[in-house]
Amino acid sequence: MAAGGTGGRTYSFKVVLLGEGCVGKTSLVLRYCENKFNDKHITTLQASFLTKKLNITGKRVNLAIWDTAGQERFHALGPIYYRDSNGAVLVYDITDEDSFQKVKNWVKELRKMLGNEICLCIVGNKIDLDKDRHVSVEEAESYAESVGAKHYHSSAKLNKGIEELFLDLCKRMMETAQAEERLKGNGASQSASSRRGVQIVDDEPQATPAGGCCSSG
Amino acid sequence: MSQRTERRGGIHVDQSDLLCKKGCGYYGNAGWLGLCSKCWREDYQRVRQKQIQDDWALAEKLQREEEAAYASSHGAQTQSQSTAPQPHPGHASLGPFSKFEEKKTNEKTRKVTTVKKFFSPSSRTAPKKETPEGKTPSPSVSRRASFDTDQVTKDFADFLKNLHKPGREIQKQCRAFIVNMSGKKDLGADELSECVQDFYQNLADRLMGHFKGSSESVEQVMDQVEKYIMTRLYKSVFCPETTDDEKKDLATQNRIRALHWVTIEMLCVSMDEEIPEVSENVVKAITDVIEMDSKRVPRDKLGCITHCSKQIFSAIRTTKNEPASADDFLPALIYIVLKANPPRLQSNILYITRFCNPSRLMTGEDGYYFTNLCCAAAFIEKLDAQSLNLSPEEFERYMSGQASPRCNSSEGDWTRAEPPPAPVNPVLAQLNHNLEVLSGLSSRQETLMEAAQSLQADLLSWPGSVQREVDDVLAKYPLEVPSRTVSAIDDNDVDNDNLPPPLTPQVFAG
Ligand SMILES: Nc1nc2c(ncn2[C@@H]2O[C@H](COP(=O)(O)OP(=O)(O)OP(=O)(O)O)[C@@H](O)[C@H]2O)c(=O)[nH]1
Ligand SMILES: [Mg+2]
Ligand SMILES: [Zn+2]
Numbered sequence: 001m002a003a004g005g006t007g008g009r010t011y012s013f014k015v016v017l018l019g020e021g022c023v024g025k026t027s028l029v030l031r032y033c034e035n036k037f038n039d040k041h042i043t044t045l046q047a048s049f050l051t052k053k054l055n056i057t058g059k060r061v062n063l064a065i066w067d068t069a070g071q072e073r074f075h076a077l078g079p080i081y082y083r084d085s086n087g088a089v090l091v092y093d094i095t096d097e098d099s100f101q102k103v104k105n106w107v108k109e110l111r112k113m114l115g116n117e118i119c120l121c122i123v124g125n126k127i128d129l130d131k132d133r134h135v136s137v138e139e140a141e142s143y144a145e146s147v148g149a150k151h152y153h154s155s156a157k158l159n160k161g162i163e164e165l166f167l168d169l170c171k172r173m174m175e176t177a178q179a180e181e182r183l184k185g186n187g188a189s190q191s192a193s194s195r196r197g198v199q200i201v202d203d204e205p206q207a208t209p210a211g212g213c214c215s216s217g
Numbered sequence: 218m219s220q221r222t223e224r225r226g227g228i229h230v231d232q233s234d235l236l237c238k239k240g241c242g243y244y245g246n247a248g249w250l251g252l253c254s255k256c257w258r259e260d261y262q263r264v265r266q267k268q269i270q271d272d273w274a275l276a277e278k279l280q281r282e283e284e285a286a287y288a289s290s291h292g293a294q295t296q297s298q299s300t301a302p303q304p305h306p307g308h309a310s311l312g313p314f315s316k317f318e319e320k321k322t323n324e325k326t327r328k329v330t331t332v333k334k335f336f337s338p339s340s341r342t343a344p345k346k347e348t349p350e351g352k353t354p355s356p357s358v359s360r361r362a363s364f365d366t367d368q369v370t371k372d373f374a375d376f377l378k379n380l381h382k383p384g385r386e387i388q389k390q391c392r393a394f395i396v397n398m399s400g401k402k403d404l405g406a407d408e409l410s411e412c413v414q415d416f417y418q419n420l421a422d423r424l425m426g427h428f429k430g431s432s433e434s435v436e437q438v439m440d441q442v443e444k445y446i447m448t449r450l451y452k453s454v455f456c457p458e459t460t461d462d463e464k465k466d467l468a469t470q471n472r473i474r475a476l477h478w479v480t481i482e483m484l485c486v487s488m489d490e491e492i493p494e495v496s497e498n499v500v501k502a503i504t505d506v507i508e509m510d511s512k513r514v515p516r517d518k519l520g521c522i523t524h525c526s527k528q529i530f531s532a533i534r535t536t537k538n539e540p541a542s543a544d545d546f547l548p549a550l551i552y553i554v555l556k557a558n559p560p561r562l563q564s565n566i567l568y569i570t571r572f573c574n575p576s577r578l579m580t581g582e583d584g585y586y587f588t589n590l591c592c593a594a595a596f597i598e599k600l601d602a603q604s605l606n607l608s609p610e611e612f613e614r615y616m617s618g619q620a621s622p623r624c625n626s627s628e629g630d631w632t633r634a635e636p637p638p639a640p641v642n643p644v645l646a647q648l649n650h651n652l653e654v655l656s657g658l659s660s661r662q663e664t665l666m667e668a669a670q671s672l673q674a675d676l677l678s679w680p681g682s683v684q685r686e687v688d689d690v691l692a693k694y695p696l697e698v699p700s701r702t703v704s705a706i707d708d709n710d711v712d713n714d715n716l717p718p719p720l721t722p723q724v725f726a727g
Contacts, residue, residue: 010432012580026542046530047540049585064580067543069592073604074547077592084579 010060013173016082018106019091020099021070024125027156028091029065032166037156054170061170065089078106079113086173087119089165090149092140094124095132100140107147119172120149121165128155246467247560254463273399273453366448373445380438383427390420391442395449402453406460410571413446413454417574436576443574444514451513454572456564465563472597473558478615480622483605484548487541488532495532496645502528503557506590510560515573518565519583526586529553543589551593566591 017025026047030036033050048067053060068074068081082088090106092099103122110118122144124135137153144151150168154161237245237253249257373391377384394416401412421439428434456462481488490496505525512518529549533541541549559565569587570578578584596604602612614620 012432012576014580021544026540030540045527045534045540046542046546048543048546049582051582062580064582064585066585066588069543069547071544074592074596076599077547077595080588080592080595 010062011174011177012062012064013086013170013177014064014066014084015087015089015169015173016066016068016085017089017091018068018078018082018103019070020093020096020102023091023093023096023099024156025067025070025089025091028089028123028125028154028162029067031156031159032162033065035159037159052166054167056167056170056174059174061174063166063170078109082110082114082118085114085118086176087121087169089121089123089169091123091125092135093126094135094153095126095129097134100124100135104143107149111147116148117176119169119176120147121152121169122149123152123154123161123165125154125156127153127160128158244467244471246470254467273402277396277399369445369448373441376441383424383438386423386427387420387438387442390416390423391446395446398450403459406454406457406462406567406571409454409457413450413572414575416446417443421576436574439574439576440516443516443572447514447572450572455513455568456561460567462564462567465567466561469562469594469598470558470560473555475616476555476597476600478621479552479555479605481552483607483622484552486548486552487537487545488529488549488552489536492535493645494535498528498532498535499553499556500644502526502532502553506553506557506559509565515569516577516583518569519573519577519587522586522590523583525553526550526589547589547592547596550589551596554590554593554597562594566594 017029019025027037029050030047033052050065050067052063052065054063055061066081066085069077088106088110090103092103107120107122110120122140124137124140141151150165150172152161152165152168154165156162235244237243237256238251239253239256241253241256243253243255245251245253246257252260374388377388380387398409398412401409404412417439420442421435424435424438425432428438456466481490488495488499490499502525505521505528509518509521512521526546529546530541533545533549537545554562566587570591578587602609605612607615611620615622
């Protein structure tokens with residue numbers, strides 16, 4: 001499944017945003033990709049699919065962020081959304097205990113369905129409302145650690161912690177992709193060929209003796 | 218007249234139009250020329266089998282021609298003109314292809330009629346399809362069909378020409394692949410998909426070497442490869458007979474029909490169709506998603522979904538005045554799918570999943586919209602009372618047709634042809650106007666018919682009534698021949714004798 005870039009120069013990653021309604025998922029991505037918050041005059045047509053191009057230590061990364069419908073009646077559709085994703089950003093609202101519970105449920109489901117292939121981020125949003133905090137920092141952080149996820153604190157309103165969390169996530173996804181590539185053997189050209197007799201034909205004698213594609217240079 | 222009774226529900230489809238033309242009682246499908254799947258199979262399996270064989274023979278033939286074209290286009294530019302495939306004499310023998318294309322053309326016609334069904338007061342006004350028997354493909358149709366495929370082949374050759382050496386390599390690989398696939402007609406859909414996906418993967422990996430890791434260039438080439446290969450393979454791998462895709466299509470189609478009563482409010486869609494731009498967006502979105510079925514290349518199908526989604530985003534943005542999030546988008550898409558009932562929805566979804574270039578599906582924007590379409594289809598399949606915030610009883614009553622929510626909440630329902638409170642959208646206003654004119658015409662025609670009929674009745678009864686009058690008169694004044702009492706002038710009459718003698722001329726002196 002190499003959704004992460006093969007070839008090693010440009011990586012393409014799919015990241016799904018999960019979390020209860022009103023925790024600030026949409027606000028987070030809009031802040032991250034367009035640096036906008038709750039501005040009624042924004043020109044953005046939609047905030048459900050956004051992309052960001054990054055350059056991390058000389059490697060290009062195309063990040064595609066998929067918003068998901070958070071309403072309960074759409075819960076069953078989760079697997080359709082998150083299949084083949086490289087990362088998940090699980091958002092809760094620090095003033096809302098229930099939303100943290102929801103995150104725990106998502107983590108369970110994702111680990112069950114996708115195993116450790118997916119990089120998980122747990123994000124406590126709205127830290128500008130710290131006086132109303134209902135989820136303790138220690139509890140959240142130790143939970144995240146226990147499930148192999150990273151924990152971040154953010155505020156879409158104040159633009160805090162957002163760049164960091166996505167940058168971090170990208171780095172982790174790159175590591176995962178590189179590890180996968182190494183497993184496959186260097187160079188992806190060997191991958192999965194000639195199952196079922198479909199193969200890339202190598203030079204057969206032909207009118208013009210053109211070199212094989214890899215012999216150039 | 219029928220216009221009268223069917224006018225209220227703009228979306229109403231006459232049941233008899235939906236039934237299999239063979240009269241077996243099952244539903245027919247326009248894609249099968251009005252037959253049900255069983256009758257269609259019986260009638261056409263044999264023919265189709267032969268078609269498939271002929272098609273493969275043809276594909277190989279085209280392959281050789283194309284090689285020649287490729288070689289000559291590399292050699293002399295002028296020569297390539299002579300091998301240009303358009304009015305090729307060899308295409309007189311393109312029977313099977315054109316038949317296939319004909320089915321496709323019918324699908325296009327169906328697309329139009331489906332859209333019409335939304336607006337026409339009676340589905341009976343939709344053009345009737347010809348029966349398949351005794352239908353000879355018109356030369357123009359077959360020419361266009363082969364032209365399409367040839368055009369794709371030619372475009373591909375032209376595209377590869379600019380790539381120089383990698384172009385030759387790609388051309389060779391694709392050719393070998395298509396020939397290879399022609400020997401695998403009997404494989405199941407998953408295996409076919411795997412073959413194609415393996416091919417994409419291997420070729421993309423190879424190209425990575427050529428383009429020194431520039432994934433943009435590789436993507437660009439892979440798009441062309443997909444277009445070429447899938448145009449060639451489409452007819453044998455779209456809704457293949459080894460699968461029950463077709464059955465799923467019918468199930469979905471019927472399911473959506475059964476859900477005709479679902480309103481925009483139940484789905485909590487944030488699109489206000491009272492706003493002219495929004496209702497325009499909605500109509501366009503419906504058209505786009507229906508159009509998907511008429512495309513052959515997975516990426517073109519994706520393009521239709523993306524267009525549809527963009528219309529939805531505009532509609533939401535106009536309504537809410539803020540960018541649409543997934544929570545706005547998905548319900549709206551579900552609503553559009555319910556309204557459109559896109560032809561062969563499951564087949565199209567499966568075809569895209571199986572044969573689309575994976576990088577598009579997994580991370581691209583098109584992939585996001587496609588995923589949402591998959592979600593919409595899954596939601597519709599599983600939809601129950603809870604998903605619409607209804608009580609199970611209500612849901613049952615709506616499903617069984619015992620009650621209709623439309624009667625209570627007609628406001629904002631654009632499918633209704635009743636005069637709206639205020640003309641909202643020029644298109645809708647025009648539509649309403651047309652509907653009024655049509656119903657006016659129809660009532661005038663009715664009056665005319667009535668008048669004509671009474672005239673006919675009058676004419677029929679006229680001789681009778683005349684007869685009766687004559688009889689009456691005759692009865693009243695029976696014919697009696699009186700004795701001859703009247704004297705004739707020229708009789709030698711005795712009375713003459715009583716007359717004075719005739720005057721005699723007199724001469725006067727003077
Ligand atoms: N104070 C504060 N408010 C926030 C923050 N982030 C989001 N909000 C507010 O929270 C509300 C919900 O934000 P959204 O971004 O729409 O939340 P969502 O998770 O996308 O919600 P759904 O789309 O319904 O699932 C809005 O009123 C935002 O203004 C934050 O960091 N601080
Ligand atoms: Mg949102
Ligand atoms: Zn039948």
